[in-house]
Amino acid sequence: MIRIEHLTKTYGDYTAVNDVSFVCRPGRVTGFLGPNGAGKTTTMRIMVGLTTPTRGRVTLGGHRFDQIPNPGRHVGVLLDASAQHAGRTGREVLSLGARLMGLPAARVEEMLDMVSLTDTEAGRRVRDYSLGMRQRLGMAHALLGDPSVLILDEPANGLDPAGIRWMRGVLKGYADRGGTVLLSSHLLNEVELVADDIVMIGRGRIVAQGTAQELARTGGTLVRAADRTALAHALNAADITFTPLADGLRADAPAARIGQITTTAQIPLTELRPADGGLEDLFLELTAGTQRETVTQGVTA
C-alpha cells in the first residue's frame, strides 16, 4: 500500500505538486496520468526520498521510504532508465544490486531471463543499450529484490509494441499476485489498458481519481433517437444534463438510466451506448489549459 497525503512541493514561488493525496492498493495497478510537466516525476521522486517535500508525506506499507531497511526488498523503483552506470554491463548492474540486497547470484540470471535480455546483451555495456533495453534492465533491477511495491515512471517509454504488451503482462501478473503498482504515463491508452485505478494530475493538482471503470463512465452515454425533440424533452424532465451532437446527444448519466427513462417515455432509440473516448475526453478536458498544445473540438475524435 502506498499512501500519499497532502503532498506539496514548491520550487521558489512555483508549485510543482499541489496538495496531492491518493492511495495505491495491493493487488491493483494504479495509473498516474498527466501531461508533460504535470508533477508525476516530482511526486514519485518524493516517494522514494530523492526529493524532499515542502509539505505532506508518503508512506509505503506504513513506513517512510528512508525508514525501510534494505528498501530494494520491499520497493522496486524505476524512475529513469538511463540512470544506471553507463560503463557497466547489464549483468554487472544486476549483480551489484543483488549483492547489495543480499540476494543469490542465480536471481540475476532469473531476472535477465524474465526481461528477455540475451546473454550477449547482458554482457554489453549499458551505454550501448537502446532505450527499450534500458527499460527492460530497469524492470529487472526493480523486480530483483522481489518487492511488494513497484514505482515506475514512464516504464513503457522506448519499448516497441511487443515490449509494451510484455510490460503490461508483467505488471498485471505482479498485481494479481498481490503486488502494489504505481505507474506513470502521459499516454492515456498506455494506462487504461493496464490500470485498475487512475489518478489524473494536471499542473500539480489531482484533477480526477477513481477506478478506470468509474472514470470511463464519466464519458456519459451516447444516445440517438429518430425523434430528438422527444428525447431531449424526456431527459430534461428527468433532470439529466446532455450535450447535443451532430446526430444524437451525449447524456451525463449511465446507459441503464437513459434506457429506463426512454422506455418509460416510449421513445424508440436507434443507439444507446457508453460514449466513445470517455477517458480520453475526460483526460483532455480535465487537463485542458494544463497542456502545451491547444485542444480544439474535433481533435479528440
Ligand SMILES: Nc1ncnc2c1ncn2[C@@H]1O[C@H](COP(=O)(O)OP(=O)(O)OP(=O)(O)O)[C@@H](O)[C@H]1O
Ligand atoms: N528541481 C527543480 N527545480 C525547478 N522546477 C522543477 C524542478 N523539478 C521539477 N520542476 C518543475 O516541476 C514541474 C513538474 O515536473 P515533473 O518532472 O514532476 O513533471 P512530469 O509530470 O513528470 O512531466 P513529464 O511527463 O514531462 O515527465 C515542471 O514544470 C518542472 O519544470
